[in-house]
Amino acid sequence: MTFCLGAIHKPQPLAIRPLSARASVRRMTAPKAVDWHKQCPADDDALGNDEIGNCVPIADWRIIQIRHAVVWGDDTKPSQADIMSRYTMLTGFDPQTGEHDMGTDTVTDMYDWSLHGIRVGNQTVDIPYWAIAHPHNRAEVNYAVAHCGPVAVTLNLPTAAQDLSTWAKAPGFGSDWDPGSWGAHRVVSGKYDADIRTIRSWGLDIDVHPEWWAAYAISVDITLSRGWMDTTGLTPSGLDYDALRADLYQIAAPDTV
Secondary structure, eight states: OOOOOOEEOOOOOTTSOBHHHHSOOTTOOOOSEEESGGGSOOOOOOTTTTTSSOHHHHHHHHHHHHHHHHHHOOOOOOOHHHHHHHHHHHHOOOTTTOTTOOOEEHHHHHHHHHHHOEEETTTEEEOOEEEEEOTTOHHHHHHHHHHHOOEEEEEEEOGGGGSGGGGGSOOOSSGGGSTTSSEEEEEEEEEEETTEEEEEETTEEEEEOHHHHHHHEEEEEEEEOHHHHHHHOOOOTTOOHHHHHHHHHTSOOGGGO
Protein backbone atom coordinates (compact mmCIF):
# COMPACT_ATOMS: atom_id res chain seq x y z
CA MET A 1 0.00 0.00 0.00
CA THR A 2 1.11 3.54 -0.74
CA PHE A 3 0.85 5.87 2.23
CA CYS A 4 -0.15 9.50 1.68
CA LEU A 5 -0.31 12.22 4.32
CA GLY A 6 -2.36 15.42 4.04
CA ALA A 7 -2.45 17.46 7.26
CA ILE A 8 -1.59 21.16 7.33
CA HIS A 9 -0.80 21.73 10.98
CA LYS A 10 -1.74 24.96 12.69
CA PRO A 11 -1.60 25.46 16.47
CA GLN A 12 -5.05 25.35 18.02
CA PRO A 13 -6.55 28.80 18.72
CA LEU A 14 -5.89 30.11 22.22
CA ALA A 15 -9.65 30.26 22.80
CA ILE A 16 -9.88 26.47 22.62
CA ARG A 17 -8.99 25.26 26.08
CA PRO A 18 -7.63 22.02 27.51
CA LEU A 19 -10.24 19.61 28.80
CA SER A 20 -8.81 20.20 32.28
CA ALA A 21 -9.92 23.85 32.04
CA ARG A 22 -13.51 22.89 31.28
CA ALA A 23 -13.97 19.91 33.62
CA SER A 24 -12.70 18.84 37.03
CA VAL A 25 -10.22 16.20 35.88
CA ARG A 26 -7.01 17.10 37.67
CA ARG A 27 -7.65 14.82 40.65
CA MET A 28 -9.07 11.95 38.63
CA THR A 29 -7.15 8.96 37.29
CA ALA A 30 -7.75 7.37 33.91
CA PRO A 31 -7.91 3.56 33.63
CA LYS A 32 -4.62 1.78 32.92
CA ALA A 33 -5.97 0.59 29.56
CA VAL A 34 -8.82 1.61 27.24
CA ASP A 35 -9.82 0.11 23.90
CA TRP A 36 -12.62 1.76 21.92
CA HIS A 37 -11.23 0.22 18.73
CA LYS A 38 -12.40 -3.31 19.58
CA GLN A 39 -16.06 -2.52 18.82
CA CYS A 40 -14.99 -1.14 15.45
CA PRO A 41 -12.12 -3.27 14.09
CA ALA A 42 -9.68 -1.88 11.53
CA ASP A 43 -10.85 -2.62 7.97
CA ASP A 44 -7.65 -2.20 5.88
CA ASP A 45 -9.35 0.51 3.80
CA ALA A 46 -7.28 3.67 3.31
CA LEU A 47 -10.44 5.48 2.07
CA GLY A 48 -8.42 7.20 -0.64
CA ASN A 49 -5.48 8.23 1.56
CA ASP A 50 -3.25 5.88 -0.41
CA GLU A 51 -3.68 8.20 -3.40
CA ILE A 52 -4.61 11.68 -2.12
CA GLY A 53 -4.01 13.79 0.99
CA ASN A 54 -7.44 13.46 2.60
CA CYS A 55 -6.29 12.18 6.01
CA VAL A 56 -7.98 14.98 7.98
CA PRO A 57 -11.57 14.35 6.85
CA ILE A 58 -10.90 10.62 7.17
CA ALA A 59 -9.91 11.12 10.80
CA ASP A 60 -13.17 13.03 11.39
CA TRP A 61 -15.23 10.21 9.96
CA ARG A 62 -13.27 7.48 11.73
CA ILE A 63 -13.94 9.18 15.07
CA ILE A 64 -17.66 9.33 14.26
CA GLN A 65 -17.58 5.68 13.11
CA ILE A 66 -15.97 4.45 16.34
CA ARG A 67 -18.31 6.51 18.52
CA HIS A 68 -21.36 5.13 16.73
CA ALA A 69 -20.07 1.56 17.00
CA VAL A 70 -19.46 1.88 20.73
CA VAL A 71 -22.62 3.75 21.67
CA TRP A 72 -25.21 2.36 19.28
CA GLY A 73 -23.64 -0.82 17.89
CA ASP A 74 -23.72 0.80 14.46
CA ASP A 75 -21.41 -0.97 11.98
CA THR A 76 -21.91 1.58 9.21
CA LYS A 77 -18.62 2.45 7.53
CA PRO A 78 -17.91 5.98 6.25
CA SER A 79 -18.22 6.22 2.50
CA GLN A 80 -15.40 7.49 0.36
CA ALA A 81 -17.93 9.79 -1.33
CA ASP A 82 -18.73 11.49 1.99
CA ILE A 83 -15.04 11.89 2.77
CA MET A 84 -14.30 13.30 -0.68
CA SER A 85 -17.21 15.71 -0.33
CA ARG A 86 -15.81 17.04 2.94
CA TYR A 87 -12.28 17.26 1.52
CA THR A 88 -13.62 19.25 -1.44
CA MET A 89 -15.66 21.56 0.79
CA LEU A 90 -12.72 22.32 3.09
CA THR A 91 -9.97 22.65 0.49
CA GLY A 92 -11.39 23.09 -3.02
CA PHE A 93 -10.06 19.68 -4.07
CA ASP A 94 -11.37 18.62 -7.48
CA PRO A 95 -11.90 14.84 -7.57
CA GLN A 96 -12.18 14.90 -11.35
CA THR A 97 -8.85 16.59 -12.06
CA GLY A 98 -6.97 16.02 -8.78
CA GLU A 99 -6.28 19.73 -8.50
CA HIS A 100 -5.87 21.38 -5.09
CA ASP A 101 -4.78 18.15 -3.43
CA MET A 102 -2.72 20.07 -0.89
CA GLY A 103 -4.10 18.63 2.35
CA THR A 104 -6.38 20.15 4.99
CA ASP A 105 -5.74 22.81 7.62
CA THR A 106 -6.49 21.08 10.92
CA VAL A 107 -7.85 24.22 12.60
CA THR A 108 -10.20 24.97 9.72
CA ASP A 109 -11.45 21.39 9.90
CA MET A 110 -12.07 21.44 13.64
CA TYR A 111 -13.71 24.86 13.52
CA ASP A 112 -16.09 23.80 10.76
CA TRP A 113 -16.93 20.47 12.42
CA SER A 114 -17.64 22.12 15.78
CA LEU A 115 -19.66 24.99 14.30
CA HIS A 116 -21.57 23.37 11.44
CA GLY A 117 -21.24 19.65 12.13
CA ILE A 118 -20.87 16.67 9.81
CA ARG A 119 -24.04 15.13 8.40
CA VAL A 120 -24.28 11.41 9.13
CA GLY A 121 -27.11 9.84 7.17
CA ASN A 122 -30.34 11.66 6.44
CA GLN A 123 -31.35 12.72 9.94
CA THR A 124 -28.22 13.11 12.07
CA VAL A 125 -25.67 15.92 12.22
CA ASP A 126 -22.63 15.33 14.41
CA ILE A 127 -21.78 18.66 16.10
CA PRO A 128 -19.19 18.13 18.84
CA TYR A 129 -17.71 20.46 21.42
CA TRP A 130 -13.99 21.12 20.93
CA ALA A 131 -11.28 20.88 23.55
CA ILE A 132 -7.62 19.92 23.48
CA ALA A 133 -5.06 17.88 25.39
CA HIS A 134 -1.34 18.48 25.50
CA PRO A 135 0.13 15.62 23.43
CA HIS A 136 2.96 15.07 25.90
CA ASN A 137 0.81 15.07 29.02
CA ARG A 138 0.17 11.34 29.33
CA ALA A 139 -2.51 11.63 32.02
CA GLU A 140 -4.38 14.35 30.14
CA VAL A 141 -4.46 12.39 26.88
CA ASN A 142 -5.43 9.16 28.64
CA TYR A 143 -8.29 10.86 30.46
CA ALA A 144 -9.54 12.39 27.21
CA VAL A 145 -9.56 9.00 25.46
CA ALA A 146 -11.10 7.18 28.44
CA HIS A 147 -14.00 9.61 28.86
CA CYS A 148 -14.47 11.33 25.51
CA GLY A 149 -13.64 8.51 23.11
CA PRO A 150 -11.19 8.56 20.20
CA VAL A 151 -9.16 11.73 19.73
CA ALA A 152 -7.68 13.33 16.61
CA VAL A 153 -3.88 13.43 16.66
CA THR A 154 -1.52 15.33 14.36
CA LEU A 155 1.86 13.72 13.79
CA ASN A 156 4.92 15.46 12.34
CA LEU A 157 6.34 12.39 10.66
CA PRO A 158 9.91 11.52 9.76
CA THR A 159 10.78 9.84 6.47
CA ALA A 160 11.63 6.68 8.43
CA ALA A 161 7.94 6.39 9.42
CA GLN A 162 7.13 5.14 5.92
CA ASP A 163 8.13 1.78 7.39
CA LEU A 164 5.19 1.25 9.73
CA SER A 165 7.11 -1.29 11.80
CA THR A 166 9.26 1.55 13.16
CA TRP A 167 6.33 3.17 14.98
CA ALA A 168 6.45 0.53 17.72
CA LYS A 169 10.10 1.31 18.48
CA ALA A 170 12.06 4.23 19.86
CA PRO A 171 13.14 6.64 17.07
CA GLY A 172 16.50 6.09 15.43
CA PHE A 173 19.16 8.57 14.41
CA GLY A 174 19.96 10.50 11.24
CA SER A 175 18.09 12.82 8.90
CA ASP A 176 15.45 10.19 8.09
CA TRP A 177 14.30 10.53 11.69
CA ASP A 178 13.94 14.32 11.65
CA PRO A 179 10.39 15.43 12.59
CA GLY A 180 8.57 16.64 9.49
CA SER A 181 11.02 15.19 6.99
CA TRP A 182 8.09 13.21 5.56
CA GLY A 183 5.26 15.58 6.56
CA ALA A 184 2.25 16.13 8.82
CA HIS A 185 -0.46 13.51 9.15
CA ARG A 186 -3.80 13.26 10.95
CA VAL A 187 -4.72 10.02 12.74
CA VAL A 188 -7.19 8.75 15.34
CA SER A 189 -6.38 7.20 18.70
CA GLY A 190 -8.99 5.50 20.84
CA LYS A 191 -6.83 2.86 22.46
CA TYR A 192 -3.96 2.73 24.90
CA ASP A 193 -2.43 0.21 27.27
CA ALA A 194 -0.15 1.81 29.85
CA ASP A 195 2.41 3.77 27.77
CA ILE A 196 1.60 2.14 24.42
CA ARG A 197 -0.89 4.01 22.26
CA THR A 198 -2.64 2.63 19.21
CA ILE A 199 -3.49 4.89 16.30
CA ARG A 200 -5.73 4.20 13.32
CA SER A 201 -4.68 5.35 9.87
CA TRP A 202 -4.90 3.97 6.33
CA GLY A 203 -7.43 1.46 7.70
CA LEU A 204 -4.77 -0.02 10.00
CA ASP A 205 -4.22 -0.07 13.74
CA ILE A 206 -0.61 0.77 14.55
CA ASP A 207 0.95 0.52 18.01
CA VAL A 208 3.13 3.48 18.93
CA HIS A 209 6.15 3.42 21.24
CA PRO A 210 6.04 6.15 23.93
CA GLU A 211 9.35 7.66 22.77
CA TRP A 212 8.09 7.66 19.18
CA TRP A 213 4.91 9.41 20.32
CA ALA A 214 6.93 11.97 22.29
CA ALA A 215 9.07 12.73 19.24
CA TYR A 216 6.32 13.13 16.63
CA ALA A 217 2.89 13.84 18.19
CA ILE A 218 2.32 17.59 18.00
CA SER A 219 -1.38 18.10 18.78
CA VAL A 220 -4.41 16.31 20.21
CA ASP A 221 -7.93 17.55 19.50
CA ILE A 222 -10.87 16.24 21.55
CA THR A 223 -14.38 16.15 20.08
CA LEU A 224 -16.89 15.91 22.90
CA SER A 225 -20.13 14.34 21.72
CA ARG A 226 -23.18 14.99 23.90
CA GLY A 227 -24.68 11.71 22.66
CA TRP A 228 -21.55 9.81 23.68
CA MET A 229 -21.48 11.44 27.11
CA ASP A 230 -25.17 10.90 27.84
CA THR A 231 -25.24 7.30 26.63
CA THR A 232 -21.99 6.03 28.15
CA GLY A 233 -22.30 8.00 31.38
CA LEU A 234 -18.64 8.99 31.05
CA THR A 235 -19.15 12.75 31.24
CA PRO A 236 -16.13 14.25 33.05
CA SER A 237 -17.00 15.74 36.42
CA GLY A 238 -18.01 19.38 36.17
CA LEU A 239 -17.90 19.52 32.36
CA ASP A 240 -19.04 23.00 31.33
CA TYR A 241 -20.79 22.74 27.95
CA ASP A 242 -21.68 26.43 27.91
CA ALA A 243 -18.04 27.43 28.33
CA LEU A 244 -16.98 25.01 25.58
CA ARG A 245 -19.46 26.55 23.16
CA ALA A 246 -18.45 30.08 24.16
CA ASP A 247 -14.81 29.15 23.46
CA LEU A 248 -15.69 28.35 19.86
CA TYR A 249 -17.46 31.66 19.32
CA GLN A 250 -14.31 33.56 20.33
CA ILE A 251 -12.44 32.24 17.29
CA ALA A 252 -12.11 34.29 14.13
CA ALA A 253 -13.52 32.91 10.87
CA PRO A 254 -11.44 30.01 9.49
CA ASP A 255 -9.75 32.03 6.76
CA THR A 256 -8.34 34.41 9.39
CA VAL A 257 -7.48 31.88 12.13
